[in-house]
Amino acid sequence: MSRRSTLGLLPWSVCFAVFGLIPLLAALVLSFYSMNPLRPDLTHWIGVSNYARAFRSPEFWHALRTTAIFVVGTLPVTLSLAYVVAALLSRLRRGETFFRAAIFFPATLSMVVISLIFKSLYAEQGLLNGWLAAAGMPRLHWLQDPRLALPSIMAMDVWASVGYYAILILAGRKTLPGEQLEAARLEGMGALEVERRIIFPHVRPVILFVVLLNTIRSFQIFIEVFVLTRGGPLDSTLTLVYHLYERAFYHFEMGYACAIAYILLLLVGLILLVQRRLIAKAPGDAAAA
Amino acid sequence: MGSRGHSVLGRALAVAVLALMAGGCGRSAGTKRTVVFWQFSPLAAIQPVLDRFKTEHPDMDVQVEQLTWQSGREKIVAAIAAGRPPDLCEVGSTFLPGLVADSTLIDLTDSIPDLMPTLRGWKVVEHRGRAYAIPWMLGTRALYANADLMKRAGLNPEDPPATWAAFARAVQRIDAIDPETKGFGMNSGEREVLFKKFMPFAWGNGGDILDSTLTKSVVASTQNIEALRFYLSLKPNSLLDRQEMLDEAFARGRLGFTISGPWLLRKLPTTAPELHFEVALMPRPAEGKGTPASFAGAEVLGIFRSSKHKADALTLARFLVREENAMPLYAATGNAFPAAAAAEQDTYFVSRPRDRVFVEQLRTAVAPPVHPRWVEIEEILNGELEEAIYGKKSAEAALRSADSRIEALLHATP
Numbered sequence: 001m002s003r004r005s006t007l008g009l010l011p012w013s014v015c016f017a018v019f020g021l022i023p024l025l026a027a028l029v030l031s032f033y034s035m036n037p038l039r040p041d042l043t044h045w046i047g048v049s050n051y052a053r054a055f056r057s058p059e060f061w062h063a064l065r066t067t068a069i070f071v072v073g074t075l076p077v078t079l080s081l082a083y084v085v086a087a088l089l090s091r092l093r094r095g096e097t098f099f100r101a102a103i104f105f106p107a108t109l110s111m112v113v114i115s116l117i118f119k120s121l122y123a124e125q126g127l128l129n130g131w132l133a134a135a136g137m138p139r140l141h142w143l144q145d146p147r148l149a150l151p152s153i154m155a156m157d158v159w160a161s162v163g164y165y166a167i168l169i170l171a172g173r174k175t176l177p178g179e180q181l182e183a184a185r186l187e188g189m190g191a192l193e194v195e196r197r198i199i200f201p202h203v204r205p206v207i208l209f210v211v212l213l214n215t216i217r218s219f220q221i222f223i224e225v226f227v228l229t230r231g232g233p234l235d236s237t238l239t240l241v242y243h244l245y246e247r248a249f250y251h252f253e254m255g256y257a258c259a260i261a262y263i264l265l266l267l268v269g270l271i272l273l274v275q276r277r278l279i280a281k282a283p284g285d286a287a288a289a
Numbered sequence: 290m291g292s293r294g295h296s297v298l299g300r301a302l303a304v305a306v307l308a309l310m311a312g313g314c315g316r317s318a319g320t321k322r323t324v325v326f327w328q329f330s331p332l333a334a335i336q337p338v339l340d341r342f343k344t345e346h347p348d349m350d351v352q353v354e355q356l357t358w359q360s361g362r363e364k365i366v367a368a369i370a371a372g373r374p375p376d377l378c379e380v381g382s383t384f385l386p387g388l389v390a391d392s393t394l395i396d397l398t399d400s401i402p403d404l405m406p407t408l409r410g411w412k413v414v415e416h417r418g419r420a421y422a423i424p425w426m427l428g429t430r431a432l433y434a435n436a437d438l439m440k441r442a443g444l445n446p447e448d449p450p451a452t453w454a455a456f457a458r459a460v461q462r463i464d465a466i467d468p469e470t471k472g473f474g475m476n477s478g479e480r481e482v483l484f485k486k487f488m489p490f491a492w493g494n495g496g497d498i499l500d501s502t503l504t505k506s507v508v509a510s511t512q513n514i515e516a517l518r519f520y521l522s523l524k525p526n527s528l529l530d531r532q533e534m535l536d537e538a539f540a541r542g543r544l545g546f547t548i549s550g551p552w553l554l555r556k557l558p559t560t561a562p563e564l565h566f567e568v569a570l571m572p573r574p575a576e577g578k579g580t581p582a583s584f585a586g587a588e589v590l591g592i593f594r595s596s597k598h599k600a601d602a603l604t605l606a607r608f609l610v611r612e613e614n615a616m617p618l619y620a621a622t623g624n625a626f627p628a629a630a631a632a633e634q635d636t637y638f639v640s641r642p643r644d645r646v647f648v649e650q651l652r653t654a655v656a657p658p659v660h661p662r663w664v665e666i667e668e669i670l671n672g673e674l675e676e677a678i679y680g681k682k683s684a685e686a687a688l689r690s691a692d693s694r695i696e697a698l699l700h701a702t703p
Contacts, residue, residue: 037370038391124530125541144478144529146679232480234679249363250664252387
């Protein structure tokens, strides 16, 4: 690498070290300490006690379960919808640019803005209940009902992320040579067969990327919960990151919060490895591995 | 990078270093002492007050920063952890016990004996007889009544319900007007405010959270159970939602009654100019029984142990709590009332009877205990109240569970 390239990388490297690597390592160290940010002078080493405490805590397991439901509930729906939307966009003859922009639009909004929009949509007098009332159906307490609160946040999350992933998958589809599709059609393959045997294997690396990205994002769900429900009602939306936020900033248990963060990091890493292996192992794929 | 590039970069760095040095020289050469002050009011509201302070104290400057209610707590915690807290900081009363427990705030008792008789709200800042902050602004909630709905229900809006029985009847009658109206707005879906809405009924009935020594839970007292039973009896005729949604439903004329703060007084004339409403004291258990209690919150001024300019911070705090300096802040924001006792007689309230109700409500408002483990106590109480509101537990079961959990907490080793 030339000296100029090294210099070019320096600003990013410094930023990464200061805002990424050092905090990451500091959090790892902190997870073995009892640390109250209001009394840093009383910080002391407690070994793996924070980790042991997390595994004994029913609240931790509840938050993990809620997070898992969120991930399992949103990932397949987001992925399927993104794939279908990408397929539809690729078939458009006219207005593709407009629809692509429209579909991608939610990805340009901050999650806080999206959450605030959905907060009013889900309100007792909001648009959704207006539609239900117009259809002669009873109003629903979207964010007040413990059975509906998490699905409501999941629906919002799917809406917010489908466009972004659809564009990624669409980009993958666009790299497929037209001759290959033409040849498949000449061989008498139907549209579904072309999709299954030609296009899907081709975009599988992109799908793997989308799955990994969405898994990471979903495990980190925080803003939606913070803005919409604050973990309630009845802890029905208490996710792992919101739980660690509460422990850190309401109970001032910074070490314990860091331990939860590292458990989450390891868990996500493990799941990503499994996902990568599963998707890469699927028949007919060589590129995804 | 060529030599020309190096030279340009070198010159840019030199200019930056010189600029920084010049800035540093400017600060050290100046004669003014700077107090760093973090607070929650809009800068437009606080700045005129601080300008007056600077006129009165020409040797001092104030570096003010506005915190947000969403992230203010995190910012304060991070600043303390980093060893660079502001010199003077506005702190909410529910955040205060945690700071006191960790000895983060300095004990001001011996520095402010002269302020004791001039300010109200000392209970909010005192722990074991020592004051860890200075009350600045006091907040409470009162009963808002929709005058039009009261009329439609055959009730006299001039005579809002003053007892639990009258209140329950009024709630039922308004709820019966049509399916779109609800008698009362009951908080749900935001656990952190539940005790603030329920405890006024319990306090009014003679109940409390901890005993006077702060060593024993009295959450499962008969007074509290009676109050929670009454509170839950309102549920069938209530709209259950978050505070902002209840405020909005009240503004739309869909709620007969809601319990809210003075901020709604400022909001309603602009968001709902057609709405006719009254503000009244909270209902008491019965005629001649109990008090019309409410929740007392406060914005207090604290000085951290690691503050750099403690004496100057105290000078600024003393200035801010004076009636003539706190009153303009109330007039500008309408959120909380000056803790200065003299503010009660301010002419501002003569022409504003609705604001006056809040001043009266403050007399019977009760503050939660300043206990080192308040955050956990509050969490337990809110969690159990939520279970009761969602019908998972009876009033008695919820409060008994809260009682045993709080007892266990009080006797656990921290």
